[in-house]
Amino acid sequence: MPSILKEKGPEELLKKYHLRNTDCRVKILESFQQFDFALSQGFLEEELKHSFDRVTIYRTLKSFLENGLIHKILDNEGGIKYALCSDDCSGGDHHHSHVHFKCEVCGQTVCLEKSTIPDVKIPKNFLVDEVNVLVSGICGKCR
Numbered sequence: 001m002p003s004i005l006k007e008k009g010p011e012e013l014l015k016k017y018h019l020r021n022t023d024c025r026v027k028i029l030e031s032f033q034q035f036d037f038a039l040s041q042g043f044l045e046e047e048l049k050h051s052f053d054r055v056t057i058y059r060t061l062k063s064f065l066e067n068g069l070i071h072k073i074l075d076n077e078g079g080i081k082y083a084l085c086s087d088d089c090s091g092g093d094h095h096h097s098h099v100h101f102k103c104e105v106c107g108q109t110v111c112l113e114k115s116t117i118p119d120v121k122i123p124k125n126f127l128v129d130e131v132n133v134l135v136s137g138i139c140g141k142c143r
């Protein structure tokens with residue numbers, strides 16, 4: 001089932017998530033909807049360099065992250081990327097536990113929403129914050 005985050009217009013989404021409508025929020029949501037791979041802050045800075053500075057972009061990403069519109073993806077090179085969430089994320093609670101795939105040729109990272117993270121055995125006294133599973137290889141477009 002496609003996420004409403006990919007189908008509804010940016011203005012409508014901001015309203016649904018009780019976020020004030022700003023130009024930067026609209027533009028960044030549009031970028032996430034336009035590209036079918038995860039976006040880094042650097043990529044968005046490059047895309048929107050004529051319109052917004054990096055602090056505004058950083059703050060916008062932070063507010064999307066805290067409100068359940070996007071989730072964080074850790075890269076195998078220490079970078080961070082973001083992708084739109086599925087419908088059931090709200091507030092700071094992210095419920096999806098899918099695997100991500102990073103292509104070593106084009107460098108793009110995508111959500112594999114149908115692949116769930118296997119049950120990871122954690123020592124009883126440990127507290128889990130987040131689990132990241134990244135599969136790397138060559139994507140269909142690059143093969």
Ligand SMILES: [Zn+2]
Binds near residue numbers: 070093094095
């Ligand atoms: Zn989420």
Ligand SMILES: [Zn+2]
Binds near residue numbers: 106107108141
């Ligand atoms: Zn690729």
Ligand SMILES: [Zn+2]
Binds near residue numbers: 071083098100112
């Ligand atoms: Zn994802």
